[in-house]
Amino acid sequence: MLGSSQLSLYGIDPEYRLKIALQSIQKFHNDTEFIAITGDLANDSDPLVYEKFRYTIDNSEIPIYPILGNHDNRELFISYFPEFSGGKFAQYVKKIDNKIFIFLDTLVENEPYGELCEKRLRWLKSALDEYKQEQKYIFMHHHPIDCGLYEMDNMGEFKTKELFWEILKKYENIKHISFGHIHRIMHSSKGSISMHSTRSTTFEVAYRPDEKKEYLTNEENPTYAIIDINSDGETRVHHHEYLDEDKVYLGVC
Numbered sequence: 624m625l626g627s628s629q630l631s632l633y634g635i636d637p638e639y640r641l642k643i644a645l646q647s648i649q650k651f652h653n654d655t656e657f658i659a660i661t662g663d664l665a666n667d668s669d670p671l672v673y674e675k676f677r678y679t680i681d682n683s684e685i686p687i688y689p690i691l692g693n694h695d696n697r698e699l700f701i702s703y704f705p706e707f708s709g710g711k712f713a714q715y716v717k718k719i720d721n722k723i724f725i726f727l728d729t730l731v732e733n734e735p736y737g738e739l740c741e742k743r744l745r746w747l748k749s750a751l752d753e754y755k756q757e758q759k760y761i762f763m764h765h766h767p768i769d770c771g772l773y774e775m776d777n778m779g780e781f782k783t784k785e786l787f788w789e790i791l792k793k794y795e796n797i798k799h800i801s802f803g804h805i806h807r808i809m810h811s812s813k814g815s816i817s818m819h820s821t822r823s824t825t826f827e828v829a830y831r832p833d834e835k836k837e838y839l840t841n842e843e844n845p846t847y848a849i850i851d852i853n854s855d856g857e858t859r860v861h862h863h864e865y866l867d868e869d870k871v872y873l874g875v876c
């Protein structure tokens with residue numbers, strides 16, 4: 624989340640954390656092709672947040688590609704970022720060499736859960752049809768596989784996961800899915816497709832699988848993930864705690 628009109632969210636300044644994250648990426652990874660932000664740009668659909676984010680995108684040397692999260696407002700998002708919409712929904716494709724990156728819109732407005740309705744699923748299928756030969760990478764907000772936390776897998780779930788996987792299994796060369804929403808580092812796989820999420824620029828979520836009411840937040844440091852892909856499509860993901868990045872010491876293997 625980029626933030627809200629409040630100075631802080633849960634006692635955290637997400638705007639400051641985003642700024643430090645972008646500076647860190649610029650400093651250590653300035654060969655990055657693009658930065659993907661996996662949703663929840665604004666906590667409370669405040670136009671000021673989208674306005675600030677427009678400024679951030681326009682002034683970043685590295686292209687930034689955002690998607691919608693459950694806290695976002697689609698109409699506002701599309702009005703500020705028309706280049707990231709495909710008509711009624713905020714879904715789009717970026718192609719780099721022999722790779723395509725598909726950005727999905729899983730938002731159901733005013734609900735914590737997400738879905739891909741019939742129209743959005745049809746759009747996904749046509750994007751996969753158009754780029755049959757290319758290596759494919761997907762970015763989405765909601766987790767397409769259960770994460771083991773009760774509230775996230777029930778109230779905040781991705782409701783159309785069966786239909787989603789039904790489509791994906793018909794295509795080859797889908798390599799990796801990156802998602803947001805759970806505010807945790809998680810790696811998983813389904814068939815030959817690997818997946819990951821990283822921590823948030825706001826609060827983080829504790830892994831308490833026995834907690835049946837609400838999720839618990841904790842004070843883990845925020846991270847961004849570096850997704851390194853070679854020409855064969857092999858992917859490696861590193862999670863970087865950027866607030867403490869100056870604390871490095873010589874080590875011996």
Ligand SMILES: [Fe+2]
Nearest residue numbers: 663692693804
């Ligand atoms: Fe979310």
